[in-house]
Amino acid sequence: MNQVKTALTIAGTDPSGGAGIQADLKTFQEREVYGMSVITSVVAQNTTGVEAIEHLPIDFIEKQLHSIFSDIYPDALKSGMIATIEMMELLADTLKDKRIPFVIDPVMVAKSGDTLMEEKSRRVIRESLVPLATVVTPNIPETEILVDFKVESYESMKKAAKVIVHELGSKAVVIKGGHLNGAATDVLYDGKEFFDFTAERTNTKHTHGTGCTFSAAITAELAKGKTMEEAVGISKQFITDAIQYSLELGKGNGPTNHWGYRLKGVPSYEKGE
Numbered sequence: 001m002n003q004v005k006t007a008l009t010i011a012g013t014d015p016s017g018g019a020g021i022q023a024d025l026k027t028f029q030e031r032e033v034y035g036m037s038v039i040t041s042v043v044a045q046n047t048t049g050v051e052a053i054e055h056l057p058i059d060f061i062e063k064q065l066h067s068i069f070s071d072i073y074p075d076a077l078k079s080g081m082i083a084t085i086e087m088m089e090l091l092a093d094t095l096k097d098k099r100i101p102f103v104i105d106p107v108m109v110a111k112s113g114d115t116l117m118e119e120k121s122r123r124v125i126r127e128s129l130v131p132l133a134t135v136v137t138p139n140i141p142e143t144e145i146l147v148d149f150k151v152e153s154y155e156s157m158k159k160a161a162k163v164i165v166h167e168l169g170s171k172a173v174v175i176k177g178g179h180l181n182g183a184a185t186d187v188l189y190d191g192k193e194f195f196d197f198t199a200e201r202t203n204t205k206h207t208h209g210t211g212c213t214f215s216a217a218i219t220a221e222l223a224k225g226k227t228m229e230e231a232v233g234i235s236k237q238f239i240t241d242a243i244q245y246s247l248e249l250g251k252g253n254g255p256t257n258h259w260g261y262r263l264k265g266v267p268s269y270e271k272g273e
């Protein structure tokens with residue numbers, strides 16, 4: 001039997017199941033890697049927004065990390081909601097000598113507009129975590145905070161990508177164009193070359209958890225040993241299908257559909273429409 005690959009997510013929770021740890025674990029399962037999780041913050045949220053946030057004590061996050069790394073060593077890991085400077089420092093300290101792919105989704109603000117990362121931590125992530133990343137996956141507003149200039153066009157995405165790799169020190173970056181108009185184009189830069197990943201924009205408000213799902217898919221593919229270009233390509237297709245078949249659940253912005261890719265080519269009456 002082939003040895004199963006393992007992936008770890010270090011992030012906050014979403015009890016409604018569309019974003020955060022829950023989205024990551026569903027994605028790991030769909031991408032056929034064994035999923036593990038370390039919870040940083042427990043978030044009372046749903047498709048309409050965030051009601052309350054409780055950060056776990058820092059020594060308890062440390063204990064969870066110890067439980068993982070002393071037992072089932074992951075083949076790749078990702079971080080999502082890392083709200084405080086103490087959490088960033090703990091993570092940096094834990095990961096600095098570990099030679100496994102590390103995907104950072106620099107989650108700052110939820111789609112609902114609620115803050116998920118303390119204001120004062122937003123700049124600290126640049127110095128503490130980004131230099132350790134194999135790849136960072138910011139959306140446009142997060143990119144603007146990382147690079148300190150406006151990103152409103154494809155050319156400025158490329159300029160920001162260069163800053164994130166050459167000045168902030170990440171090995172690679174994928175800047176997600178979900179927040180711009182027109183086609184959904186993401187730009188991967190690996191320090192040498194640019195690669196574009198473009199998909200038709202789906203006209204839907206049900207995009208809760210898109211960033212989490214996309215970065216979890218990249219993590220799973222890197223765990224399997226795919227190259228960065230392959231991992232991003234597979235994950236782009238995965239998230240495009242998940243958005244195309246997103247779910248009208250809840251009263252706000254519904255979640256993406258983690259098994260969307262399985263519905264392609266399936267007659268509509270079997271899709272439950």
Ligand SMILES: Nc1ncnc2c1ncn2[C@@H]1O[C@H](COP(=O)(O)OP(=O)(O)O)[C@@H](O)[C@H]1O
Nearest residue numbers: 139176177178179184185200201202210211214
């Ligand atoms: N309406 C859409 N149709 C197709 N792809 C989309 C749409 N919105 C976002 N995407 C894609 O989903 C992924 C996540 O991007 P984005 O929504 O910008 O992240 P975040 O959740 O961090 O804000 C990217 O690949 C982006 O291009």
Ligand SMILES: Cc1ncc(COP(=O)(O)O)c(N)n1
Nearest residue numbers: 012013019020110111209210
């Ligand atoms: C715990 C947690 N992590 C991340 C997001 C961002 O998800 P999105 O911006 O796609 O709603 C979220 N809502 N909750």
